[in-house]
Amino acid sequence: MEQTIALLESIAQADGCLRAHLERGDLASAGTLAGELPPAIQTVAERLARRASLPSLPESIPADASGLGGWLDQLGHWLWHALWYAENLRIEQPASLKPRCALDRQFLSWIEEIRVLPQEKLFSRIQKHFLAQSPEDQQALEVYFKTFTFWGSLDREAGDFTIWQNKAESFYAHWRDYLWLYQRLEDYRSRQLLFGIVNNWYRQDYLTLSLAVENAWPDYFDPDLMPCDENEVLVDLGAYNGDTVLEYMKVYGRYKKIYCYEITPATFRLLRQVTQKFPQIECRMKGAGKERGQMFISANPASTSANVLTGQGNIPVEVVSIDEDIAEPITFIKMDIEGAEQSALLGCSRHIQREHPKLAISVYHNNEDIWKIPRMIDEICPGYRFWLRYHGGNRYPTEISLLAVYGQTI
Incomplete structure (x- = not known):
């Protein structure tokens, strides 16, 4: 499976180069690169065919390179579903091979959207959503980020939107890490929270985040997941x-x-x-x-x-x-x-x-802990299982706790 994922990642890199060629209007280079992809795509499809139900393969590459845009859209849809299934197979969660609910489909749709956008476009969209908020909400966030500077600066009058540039950079460079984390989370409460966090960063969505607030137990503790006794x-x-x-x-x-x-x-x-x-x-x-x-x-x-x-x-x-x-x-x-x-x-x-x-x-004191710390734990000691819990507000996500327990199903 590692070889299959490596092959998928090479296809993804080629996909990014293709899009860059098209943006520059270099149709000749785009057409040449596109012609090299079908063998790799077919290899992945054959390897996954018996264990996953993938969307239809992209149709034949158009003879006219100017039609590559539509072909790339088909490739993108197929590619990121293939990555989803391959990652699940690698971490041995066969029950999760197919999206099981609307939340899975929403998260996959978000991944498909951000992974094809240049970093500058991601920043533009994040900034646009921020500026669409009420002046009161914009001011409240500006004051908050001047008080707590963990994530970057924000000063509308000075044209400083560093915090949203940092979010765009995180999405652009680490969308695979967000996908990995989503698949590694052990329950849909955690997945709902992760989607709420990234949707807040990306679209200034307050509602999804508010649905994920933990009311039963305080920060860091959950007797169902983390029982403690007199030997603690x-x-x-x-x-x-x-x-x-x-x-x-x-x-x-x-x-x-x-x-x-x-x-x-x-x-x-x-x-x-x-x-x-x-x-x-x-x-x-x-x-x-x-x-x-x-x-x-x-x-x-x-x-x-x-x-x-x-x-x-x-x-x-x-x-x-x-x-x-x-x-x-x-x-x-x-x-x-x-x-x-x-x-x-x-x-x-x-x-x-x-x-x-x-x-x-x-895992909320910078722009990477949310995925980086689970990755680090997995590298230090494979076998930990992960949950996220939330005790913050809905304007900007803080008070996010990663709970990690080693071993078998709780």
């Missing part, structure tokens, strides 16, 4: 003022040991006050990263919960890898550390490989 060793990265510990107590109430990591001195004092009434909770004023070192706090004026670590500043913080800082086996790792999650995840890799802890990780 929880590592809380970004423990803030103890709010996560209190939520854990409400949902589970039992544990063996809890380690809390927090970087901001004033917040750390609150954390110790809140947790001192519970036994076997150890608070450490340290940051978490790939390796040991020193960084500095960059304070966010809106909230200390959004403080981040940078390479220079006035308040130094010791940074450690969890692999080095905690010797005993870990059963649960929670991360909400304002964009440092990827680095911290690498610093937990030995624990993840050896003990397969449950993982609950915030």
